[in-house]
Amino acid sequence: MSLTVSKKRRKILRNSVLYDFQKNLLNKIDPNYLIAADTGTGKTMMAIHHYIRHSNGEPLLIVAPPQKINEGGWDREIDFVSNHYGIDIEYESLSYGVLARRWKEFAGWFVVYDECHYIKNPTSQRGKAGIKLSQASTNFLLLSATPSSNGWEDTIAYMIMFGHYKNKTQFLKKHAVYEDKFFGNRRFKAVVDFTEKDKLNKLYQSFSIRLAKEECLDLPGIHHEPIEFKKSTEYNKIHKDRVLEVDGELELYDTVQKLQYGLRYYANQKDKLKYTEMLAEGTEENIIIFYNFTKEKDELVKLMKKLKKTVYEVSGQKFSLPNEEEKEGLKNSVTIVQYQAGAAAIELQYANIVIIYTPTYSYQNHDQALGRAYRNGQTKKVTVYEYVTKGSVEEAVYAALKRKEDFTEELFKKEMRL
Incomplete structure (x- = not known):
């Protein structure tokens, strides 16, 4: 200095x-x-x-x-x-x-x-x-x-x-x-x-x-903290060649829908998972993780069980949440929520750390997801970690959500110059 x-x-x-x-x-x-x-x-x-x-x-x-x-x-x-x-x-x-x-x-x-x-x-x-x-x-x-x-x-x-x-x-x-x-x-x-x-x-x-x-009386009731990652080699490969070798076989991303999936899923799964492990290891507060893809959920469940967390899940395959008695004094838990299945109509005020693992395209789902923990009955300050891969389509998704807009196929085509 x-x-x-x-x-x-x-x-x-x-x-x-x-x-x-x-x-x-x-x-x-x-x-x-x-x-x-x-x-x-x-x-x-x-x-x-x-x-x-x-x-x-x-x-x-x-x-x-x-x-x-x-x-x-x-x-x-x-x-x-x-x-x-x-x-x-x-x-x-x-x-x-x-x-x-x-x-x-x-x-x-x-x-x-x-x-x-x-x-x-x-x-x-x-x-x-x-x-x-x-x-x-x-x-x-x-x-x-x-x-x-x-x-x-x-x-x-x-x-x-x-x-x-x-x-x-x-x-x-x-x-x-x-x-x-x-x-x-x-x-x-x-x-x-x-x-x-x-x-x-x-x-x-x-x-x-x-x-x-x-x-912390002067700390806002909800605090957003962006967590930035670099693009993965898989993302760069899909972006450039529209093809990726997965489990020994080539997967083609030759339609808009397939390309959207590939770029979102492969933005940076490895570093997101590692960062989530570090966050979870460093707290006994209750955590909510919002995800999009079943593969993400499977890896997260495996990780949280390894860390000996109490795991709850809201998805198309499973619905498990703590009952009112369990919520009293609950700590060291992780609730893994799929946007489509649980962005609305569930109450998760027992958690005060929210991880947006992969952003949703829907502004309504995004807004509803934030309201699961930050709502009447919440007694703690809420921290929202927004995972964003720099230079990837995720930045454009978050930009649309901040404008209170859906990230549409038209916006995707414009971003990708298709």
Whole structure:
């Protein structure tokens, strides 16, 4: 970061684009801290401003899952801040996958760990590297909606990073309660509880702050967040040649209807699924996913079962939703809804995260879909993630929906210059 930032730092934070709840949070925390904030509360924007406030000219390193780096959200937010305030921010992004190999290159940088639960295991290569990098950084910030979803064992790496324990062995020796367990004929000791929980709670609260979406009074009731992907090689192949090899056989896209299907389905299934996995792993909030194609649904159901989510489905093949008793206190669920089957006439206020996996051509279905969660009876702020593949037909679809229009065959032909 240039000297310009240092000179403008106080003015920027005084006249920032942040919501009041974000300013209040940043005013409460130290340079090294853990922000445990719900999805949709603007953790990225808060982190950038936290860096501006506490850096002394050193560059910023963002350590994040590859899905977030590839999607480009950090790049867009930093670019926005830089342009808005007229400053230069020197930064680099690093995937957790290469953290163990490359962390030494960034000694002396200001480090932000996005989705910090990726390094919660202090004995993994990734966790060890995360701890070492935090110790070699000027300052570090941890971000996650669910930093310790499995209890005190998930906090050990953070406790080490903030200097309360030397290693996992010391933590367990002081706090772990063991019990004999059996695996076949083999006996082993397993951690079943922890002692001095009041002390642990005080330690944890000394470096962490919790922010629930419903506490953000000035946050809009519904927040739209576009998630951008690059076109897949399959999309480019169909767009150029009107043909694609699928399971060893050539599929032709030689009619308007077939071409519409091919370009929509193959926009970028791989990265959409990976990003959805990352989102679902990072929250226990209830999620709704709107999809178009049966193949999408099958992959999503398989993924959510792997993540041990409670899965509900509304489609032409199945209708399953929680009953009124189940809705009370429901969490960690995913409701997968096909537009045609469930965009209207169902109430899903128990969920407050909505994923538009593939946009519908129908403005009515799109509007009705958003109203499934954002309606009377909703007690939480709603975040809508709109998946859009840049440079693809999806951009034209969203443009029509924002104009409150259907995406028609005529618009498709115009977009494709047919």
